Amino acid sequence: MIATFNALLMIARAESGQARGDMKEFDAAEIANDIGELYEPLAEAKGITLKVEADTAAPVNGNRELVSQALANLVDNAIKYAEPHEQPLNGATPEIVVRALSEGDRILLTVADSGPGIPEADRSRVVERFVRLEQSRSRPGSGLGLSLASAVARLHGGELTLEDNHPGLKSTIALPRGGPVQSAG
Ligand SMILES: Nc1ncnc2c1ncn2[C@@H]1O[C@H](COP(=O)(O)OP(=O)(O)O)[C@@H](O)[C@H]1O
Ligand SMILES: [Mg+2]
Numbered sequence: 001m002i003a004t005f006n007a008l009l010m011i012a013r014a015e016s017g018q019a020r021g022d023m024k025e026f027d028a029a030e031i032a033n034d035i036g037e038l039y040e041p042l043a044e045a046k047g048i049t050l051k052v053e054a055d056t057a058a059p060v061n062g063n064r065e066l067v068s069q070a071l072a073n074l075v076d077n078a079i080k081y082a083e084p085h086e087q088p089l090n091g092a093t094p095e096i097v098v099r100a101l102s103e104g105d106r107i108l109l110t111v112a113d114s115g116p117g118i119p120e121a122d123r124s125r126v127v128e129r130f131v132r133l134e135q136s137r138s139r140p141g142s143g144l145g146l147s148l149a150s151a152v153a154r155l156h157g158g159e160l161t162l163e164d165n166h167p168g169l170k171s172t173i174a175l176p177r178g179g180p181v182q183s184a185g
Pocket of ligand 1: 133
């Protein structure tokens with residue numbers, strides 16, 4: 001109950017633009033490393049390898065706390081839904097990769113898993129509040145994680161995208177690159 005309430009409050013904060021007051025420059029690579037470290041023990045306990053691949057500098061102007069929470073929600077989903085159910089696939093260890101990349105004028109925070117993924121037809125609605133897929137009902141959750149990640153991305157002028165990871169899900173928070181303005185050459 002309290003977790004749901006807090007998540008709703010955080011979404012409201014991101015959507016109202018109230019969080020714009022706390023915008024500062026931070027390094028998204030640092031966030032990827034921090035969240036990776038935070039979730040590594042949980043992943044390991046579930047027999048999943050969690051890897052982080054972060055560029056050296058991924059500057060973003062924004063709300064560090066909200067972006068951290070958004071990325072944490074994606075990693076939490078990857079661990080929760082990609083966890084091997086009955087028997088592991090041919091004994092292979094499932095892997096989750098968290099990346100921070102600098103791509104043109106954008107910084108991408110991506111989380112890739114090799115679980116069941118989200119069917120293309122459901123990818124736009126799972127971002128809505130309280131939407132949970134039938135296949136996920138056996139796992140705990142309130143259907144607000146992706147809503148928050150999406151609201152946080154939009155607060156920063158970016159977007160959340162969900163893609164097929166062949167197999168699995170690849171979720172990306174794309175944010176405008178921050179830091180010093182680069183000359184066009
Ligand atoms: N990595 C993933 N793999 C498969 N399904 C996912 C994944 N991430 C999210 N989903 C689906 O999207 C739904 C919404 O996710 P989210 O908003 O984080 O809510 P919650 O995790 O609380 O259910 C989940 O219930 C699940 O059905
Ligand atoms: Mg979730």
